[in-house]
Amino acid sequence: MKPPAATADRDALRWGFIGSGRMASALVKGMIRAGVATPDRIVASDPQAGTRDELAREAGIAVHASNSPVVEASDAIVLAVKPQSMASVLAEIAPMLAPRHLIVSIAAGVGIGAMRAALGASTRIVRVMPNTPALLGEGASAYALGPDATDADAQAVQRFLDSVGRSVRVPESQLDAVTGLSGSGPAFVYMVIEALSDGGVRAGLPRDVATTLAAQTVLGAAKMVLETGLHPGALKDQVTSPGGTTIAGVQVLERAALRGALIDAVDAAARRSAELAGPARP
Numbered sequence: 001m002k003p004p005a006a007t008a009d010r011d012a013l014r015w016g017f018i019g020s021g022r023m024a025s026a027l028v029k030g031m032i033r034a035g036v037a038t039p040d041r042i043v044a045s046d047p048q049a050g051t052r053d054e055l056a057r058e059a060g061i062a063v064h065a066s067n068s069p070v071v072e073a074s075d076a077i078v079l080a081v082k083p084q085s086m087a088s089v090l091a092e093i094a095p096m097l098a099p100r101h102l103i104v105s106i107a108a109g110v111g112i113g114a115m116r117a118a119l120g121a122s123t124r125i126v127r128v129m130p131n132t133p134a135l136l137g138e139g140a141s142a143y144a145l146g147p148d149a150t151d152a153d154a155q156a157v158q159r160f161l162d163s164v165g166r167s168v169r170v171p172e173s174q175l176d177a178v179t180g181l182s183g184s185g186p187a188f189v190y191m192v193i194e195a196l197s198d199g200g201v202r203a204g205l206p207r208d209v210a211t212t213l214a215a216q217t218v219l220g221a222a223k224m225v226l227e228t229g230l231h232p233g234a235l236k237d238q239v240t241s242p243g244g245t246t247i248a249g250v251q252v253l254e255r256a257a258l259r260g261a262l263i264d265a266v267d268a269a270a271r272r273s274a275e276l277a278g279p280a281r282p
């Protein structure tokens with residue numbers, strides 16, 4: 001990688017968020033919660049007054065109606081608008097950028113090549129796919145570096161992402177798959193938790209008890225996978241007594257093709273991410 005092109009203090013970056021919706025809000029609040037940046041070193045913008053007021057109130061940061069104050073007041077600019085809004089945002093900020101600026105895009109499907117074409121070939125760009133549990137410090141993120149991003153840029157982005165969860169560096173070609181798995185994945189898991197809770201209610205539990213047990217079961221099982229390092233199949237076998245209750249449920253899930261459905265869901269979301277890179281966006 002090339003040496004740093006900017007003079008900004010890499011340990012005290014000022015962060016700017018263009019777009020203050022659901023994912024930006026989770027990242028901003030997660031960063032502040034983790035202490036990776038103080039509210040006075042984060043600014044944001046959004047066209048929606050209600051969105052601006054909510055983030056300003058909840059995070060204690062300045063949130064502007066236009067994007068130029070964000071560009072002026074930041075070293076790292078996080079592009080957190082919908083993929084469909086990216087072209088106009090890139091065209092708007094391109095003339096305002098200075099050599100100190102690092103561009104961090106979290107938009108699904110928008111490639112580094114398209115961003116370099118809009119912002120200039122020497123722009124330092126990191127493309128990230130985060131997820132909303134970053135709000136609670138449990139995010140799962142992956143990032144890919146553009147050709148001019150430096151080691152210092154990679155370290156700054158990794159520090160940022162690790163402060164709100166776990167992160168991995170991947171080649172950009174894998175980011176659509178990441179989007180299908182961990183970007184969209186929280187929604188799939190919420191559906192699983194809701195359905196497990198429904199099962200508990202069907203079996204006679206009150207809803208609040210069922211939802212608490214369902215969510216804690218998913219949390220505990222996830223920690224078992226991450227912290228024991230055992231294969232998920234081996235962990236499943238530890239729960240499954242011969243002739244017992246679990247294998248009766250496993251049989252039902254296999255007949256209902258649960259695993260095939262989850263594979264198809266991740267695959268469909270990854271394909272949609274790849275489609276968003278194309279010219280025909282709805």
Ligand SMILES: NC(=O)C1=CN([C@@H]2O[C@H](COP(=O)(O)OP(=O)(O)OC[C@H]3O[C@@H](n4cnc5c(N)ncnc54)[C@H](OP(=O)(O)O)[C@@H]3O)[C@@H](O)[C@H]2O)C=CC1
Pocket residue numbers: 018019020021022023024045046047048051067080081082083085088089106107108129130131132183184
């Ligand atoms: N939500 C998620 O779980 C994840 C989202 N992402 C990515 O993050 C990005 C944002 O998603 P999400 O937060 O869900 O979307 P939201 O719609 O909640 O937030 C985007 C915000 O950006 C605003 N906006 C639109 N145009 C501009 C502009 N020109 N300048 C500044 N702000 C603007 C929008 O306003 P308006 O409503 O008026 O358009 C909206 O308030 C997307 O690209 C998505 O792919 C990535 C990982 C996970």
Ligand SMILES: O=C(O)[C@@H]1CCC=N1
Pocket residue numbers: 108179183184
């Ligand atoms: O649904 C979406 O398009 C965004 C990207 C990943 C999660 N949410």
